[in-house]
Amino acid sequence: MLTAELRDRYDVVVIGGGAAGLNGALVLARARRTVLVVDAGRPRNAPADGVHGLLGHDGVPPAELLTRGRDEVRRYGGQVVDGEVARASGDGDGFVVTLADGRxxxxxxxLVTAGLVDELPAVPGLAERWGHEVLHCPYCHGWEVRDRAIVVLGSGPMSVHQARLFRQWSADVTYVSHTVPPDAEEAEQLVARGIRLVDGLVAAVEVRDDRLTGLRLLDGTLVGADAVVVATRMVARAGFLDDLGLRTVEHPAGVGEHLPTDPTGSTNVPGVWAAGNVTDLSAQVGAAAAAGAAAAAQINADLVEAETREAVAVHRALHAVEVGGADA
Structure with missing residues (x-):
């Protein structure tokens, strides 16, 4: 919002206001740091009906969880503004963050927690059902589609793995090869687990009365389904870091692009940490929140170290003056 009053300088600017960013900001605000969260308002799980697997909050709508998080950050003096970061650059004594509106x-x-974008396979109808009957994570959505007809679309390097996982929630699982047919060993594994194999390219998602009914193949065959599982290509949002020399790289598993960090969340640019899906593409809400908190603790410790070095330098300078005066 253009009317939001901003300080000239903060101890920490958090770029992204999802679970990782807000939990990190909460830890920092409670550590009495001046902290600003800039949130573009595009959470990955926005289409989902609820957040699952998060202790104490299972089933809470994603927007409600973020509203609670914002309120908690503000309770401790943290600031949260709606906006998009256009670029971040070094200024010799930290960083300058430029928002898209010019501020x-x-x-x-x-602390970079801008999340990622899920790039869906180019199949007509998938995007419209994304987060509802079109799913990707069994731990997020498996219970909701238990014992129903689940079709896994061969669309990425994790597709066969997805099929094996979703078999835990339903005995009615079909793997449609599409662009990722299983190899001989994978096919044997799927068949052994009772997963039906269908070879063919998918033309479109079939919908009737605003309800998904299956996948229509190019040869006209309809593979019925109550839910469709896809492997998206996950691409971290980090283009605004280009001026710092920080860029996303291909994930070792071949599932997309992420921003590499060390185990503490530190990037290869001193003073910049990252947490959540921007670096850990498969992190669920709980894991992202925990990573944000852990990175925040590291940031606070780093600030304490810097402040201690400065205090020691001042102390030594004063002591030198006192000694010099006594000798005069």
Whole structure:
């Protein structure tokens, strides 16, 4: 919002206001740091009906969870604004963050939690049902489609793995090869688990009375389904870091692009940490929130170290003056 009053400088600017960013901001605000969260308002799980597998909050709508998180950050003096970061650059004593509306703020440290974009297979109808009958994560959605007809679309390097996982929730699982046919060993594994194999390219998602009914193959065959599982290509949102020399790289598993960090969340640019889906493409809400909290603790410790070095330098300078005066 253009009317939001911003400080000239913050101890930490958090780029992204999802679970990782808000939990990180909460930890930092409670550590009495000045912290700003800039949130573009595009959470990955926005289409989902509820967040699952999160202790104490199972089933809560994603928007409600984020509203609660914002309120908690603000309770401790943290600031959350709606906006998009256009670029982040170094200023010699930290960083300058420029928003898309032209506003700029300075920060001692950055926590990048901007999440990712799921690139869906180019099959007509998938995007419209995404987050509802078109799914990707069994731990997020498996219970909701238990014992129903599930079709896994061969669309990425994790597709066969997805089929094996979803078999835990239903005995009615079909694997449609599409662009990722299983090899001989994988096919044997699927058949042994009672998973039906269908070879063919998918033309479109079939919908009747606003309800998904299956996948229509190019040869006209309809593979009936109550839910369709896809492997998306996951691409981290990090283009605004180009001026810092930070860029996404291909994930080792071949599932997309992520921003690499060390185990503490630190990137290869001093003063910049990352947490959540921007670096861990498969992190669920709970794991992303935990990573945000852990990175925030590391950032606070780093700030304490810097402040301690500065205090020691001042202390030594004063002591030198006192000693010099006594000798005069």
């Amino acid at each position: 700029t703020v300075s920060a001692g440290r950055l």
